[in-house]
Amino acid sequence: MKTIFKLILAIILLISFTQAEAAEKLNGAGATFPYPVYSAWAFDYNKVTGVQLNYQSIGSGGGQRQISDRTVDFGASDDPLKPEKLQTDKLLQFPAVIGGVVPVGNLEGVTPGQLKLDSDTLCKIFLGEIKSWNDDMVRKINPGLKLPQGEITVVYRSDGSGTTAIFTNYLAETCPAWKEKVGAGKAVKFPVGIGGKGNEGVANYVKRTANSIGYVEFAYAKQNKLDYTQLKNKAGNYVAPGFESFENAAETGDFDAKKDFYLWLTNAPGKNSWPIAGATFILLAKEKTDSNKNVVKFFDWAFKNGDNKAKELIYVPLPQSLEDKVRAYWKANGLQ
Amino acid sequence: MIRTTKKNPVDMIFSVVTGAASFTVIIFIVAILYELVHQSGPAIERFGIWKFLSSTDWNPVTESFGALTNIYGTVLTTFLSLLMAIPVAIGIAVFVTEISPNVMKGPIGIAIELLAAIPSIIYGMWGLFTLSPIMSTYIEPFLKNIFAGVPVVGILFQGTPMGIDILTASIILSIMIIPFTASISRDSFNLTPAVVKESAYALGATKWEVVRDVVIPYSKLGVFGGIVLSLGRALGETMAVAFVLGNNHRITTSLFDAAATITVTLANEFAEADTDIYLSSLFYLALVLFVMSFITLAAAKFFLLKAERKYSR
Numbered sequence: 001m002k003t004i005f006k007l008i009l010a011i012i013l014l015i016s017f018t019q020a021e022a023a024e025k026l027n028g029a030g031a032t033f034p035y036p037v038y039s040a041w042a043f044d045y046n047k048v049t050g051v052q053l054n055y056q057s058i059g060s061g062g063g064q065r066q067i068s069d070r071t072v073d074f075g076a077s078d079d080p081l082k083p084e085k086l087q088t089d090k091l092l093q094f095p096a097v098i099g100g101v102v103p104v105g106n107l108e109g110v111t112p113g114q115l116k117l118d119s120d121t122l123c124k125i126f127l128g129e130i131k132s133w134n135d136d137m138v139r140k141i142n143p144g145l146k147l148p149q150g151e152i153t154v155v156y157r158s159d160g161s162g163t164t165a166i167f168t169n170y171l172a173e174t175c176p177a178w179k180e181k182v183g184a185g186k187a188v189k190f191p192v193g194i195g196g197k198g199n200e201g202v203a204n205y206v207k208r209t210a211n212s213i214g215y216v217e218f219a220y221a222k223q224n225k226l227d228y229t230q231l232k233n234k235a236g237n238y239v240a241p242g243f244e245s246f247e248n249a250a251e252t253g254d255f256d257a258k259k260d261f262y263l264w265l266t267n268a269p270g271k272n273s274w275p276i277a278g279a280t281f282i283l284l285a286k287e288k289t290d291s292n293k294n295v296v297k298f299f300d301w302a303f304k305n306g307d308n309k310a311k312e313l314i315y316v317p318l319p320q321s322l323e324d325k326v327r328a329y330w331k332a333n334g335l336q
Numbered sequence: 337m338i339r340t341t342k343k344n345p346v347d348m349i350f351s352v353v354t355g356a357a358s359f360t361v362i363i364f365i366v367a368i369l370y371e372l373v374h375q376s377g378p379a380i381e382r383f384g385i386w387k388f389l390s391s392t393d394w395n396p397v398t399e400s401f402g403a404l405t406n407i408y409g410t411v412l413t414t415f416l417s418l419l420m421a422i423p424v425a426i427g428i429a430v431f432v433t434e435i436s437p438n439v440m441k442g443p444i445g446i447a448i449e450l451l452a453a454i455p456s457i458i459y460g461m462w463g464l465f466t467l468s469p470i471m472s473t474y475i476e477p478f479l480k481n482i483f484a485g486v487p488v489v490g491i492l493f494q495g496t497p498m499g500i501d502i503l504t505a506s507i508i509l510s511i512m513i514i515p516f517t518a519s520i521s522r523d524s525f526n527l528t529p530a531v532v533k534e535s536a537y538a539l540g541a542t543k544w545e546v547v548r549d550v551v552i553p554y555s556k557l558g559v560f561g562g563i564v565l566s567l568g569r570a571l572g573e574t575m576a577v578a579f580v581l582g583n584n585h586r587i588t589t590s591l592f593d594a595a596a597t598i599t600v601t602l603a604n605e606f607a608e609a610d611t612d613i614y615l616s617s618l619f620y621l622a623l624v625l626f627v628m629s630f631i632t633l634a635a636a637k638f639f640l641l642k643a644e645r646k647y648s649r
Binding site for chain 1 (some may be wrong): 393394395396397398464465468469472496498499500578579582583584585594600603604605607608609610
């Protein structure tokens with residue numbers, strides 16, 4: 001009996017200690033895409049400062065809803081909210097990490113990075129207008145490449161996702177026919193093809209289906225060494241997806257603090273910019289100054305010390321120029 | 337021996353507790369139904385009932401939503417999976433109760449129950465990584481070669497076999513529901529009085545005749561109950577189907593085409609439904625499934641009761 005009593009006492013003491021320690025805690029929720037890098041940063045940040053950051057990857061839509069309802073300290077979203085929407089919900093917004101989308105194909109006899117596409121061909125393939133890799137339009141931009149004959153199978157994301165949002169925004173921006181027939185969003189009505197669940201679903205379908213093309217997150221494509229394609233950017237150059245081309249896109253993208261950084265980073269004007277990039281955003285409630293300051297402290301630390309960790313996990317850190325803009329935005333809003 | 341009267345306090349507490357437990361079920365159902373109707377309010381207002389049920393459009397960009405493609409996918413995969421599962425399940429039950437030697441009854445019974453214990457996500461992964469490549473490289477091209485040229489039936493076997501389609505999803509579903517039908521059928525077969533069976537054998541009936549004319553008629557209610565249970569499971573199955581169905585909001589005629597079911601659409605799109613009408617339409621879709629399962633199960637129960645009454649007379 002006595003030992004049991006002691007044990008209970010010990011447990012109670014232990015619990016009260018852990019609670020005292022967990023006093024400083026930040027709660028965030030939202031996008032699944034940046035979850036690995038946020039939690040890696042949070043782990044390191046906790047070691048340095050003792051502040052706990054609890055991030056739940058419930059999806060961008062959920063993140064927006066939770067911060068609008070003020071149930072978390074910060075929300076995270078893959079798609080930027082428009083300044084008007086931020087105004088009505090009394091929110092602040094800034095980018096945290098850069099990501100992007102890479103078209104991946106499965107063509108016999110074509111090695112990764114060999115196939116070149118431009119926005120027109122990509123759009124027509126996803127509209128179902130180009131039905132074979134042997135099409136004249138594809139052949140014209142790939143002289144000398146032996147292209148297979150079979151019918152193209154388009155693979156898209158069946159679940160709503162920021163990846164689809166970035167990809168369809170790119171197509172809508174560069175291709176009027178896509179804008180008119182399909183539009184842009186986290187889930188759209190794709191005119192042709194089959195839908196895989198998640199990046200792994202799309203990658204799996206593409207790998208298995210001959211003559212297929214799909215699109216996945218940059219990190220996913222890189223980690224799994226998928227057959228990515230080169231794309232023609234706004235400056236007219238063909239570029240391969242990589243840290244440099246994403247950074248270039250983020251540097252030349254027109255992020256404007258006055259518009260709360262509302263920007264789809266597609267079709268960036270830089271010479272070496274990857275055309276289908278995007279930032280993932282953090283949302284703060286305007287009136288919660290105290291917790292906002294703590295959140296900002298965390299991201300300030302992450303901008304300073306987290307670049308290597310991010311790159312390790314194949315995320316593209318914000319370029320210096322953009323970090324400076326974000327810091328100025330914090331100052332302007334009295335958070336730093 | 338304890339004499340129980342209404343005034344016994346323990347008994348009172350006991351009946352209150354059990355009564356409360358039963359009423360919670362009713363309260364839950366009503367609460368869920370209320371919440372579904374409440375949340376789908378904006379979508380019901382905007383699309384109406386008939387328009388929502390009959391529209392094949394599911395377009396988050398233009399915010400135009402209709403349930404028909406999802407209903408079609410749900411009904412079709414459920415129907416096909418029952419079509420494949422019922423004969424196999426009844427075969428298993430007959431074998432276990434009437435034909436197999438006693439030594440094998442235990443292991444087969446356990447294997448069936450284990451099949452029911454596998455979580456559906458595992459079926460989904462197995463379907464995506466194992467079954468669907470087998471389907472697309474061996475089974476579906478084979479089926480296509482045989483049937484594609486046949487008039488009428490050929491319509492079912494058009495298109496490129498990719499293994500991500502209605503056929504693969506139905507096969508996975510059927511494997512998942514076999515244990516329900518099989519174990520309930522087995523239990524009801526076992527309830528056939530030995531005397532009746534032995535009399536039939538004594539009259540010179542063969543095993544096949546005994547099964548056909550004695551065991552199955554005697555236990556058809558139980559078998560039917562098992563089928564209804566599997567029907568319920570097939571209607572609501574989500575994860576296993578989500579991986580291999582291809583989430584395609586179009587009505588297609590070929591078994592090699594991708595489709596979408598109500599549950600898969602909910603699982604796929606709920607997290608990222610950003611506009612109010614989108615979210616509301618998803619709730620509306622859930623309400624449609626709720627009503628569909630309710631009607632199916634109620635109808636099954638009704639026939640079961642009717643048959644039971646006829647039987648007891």
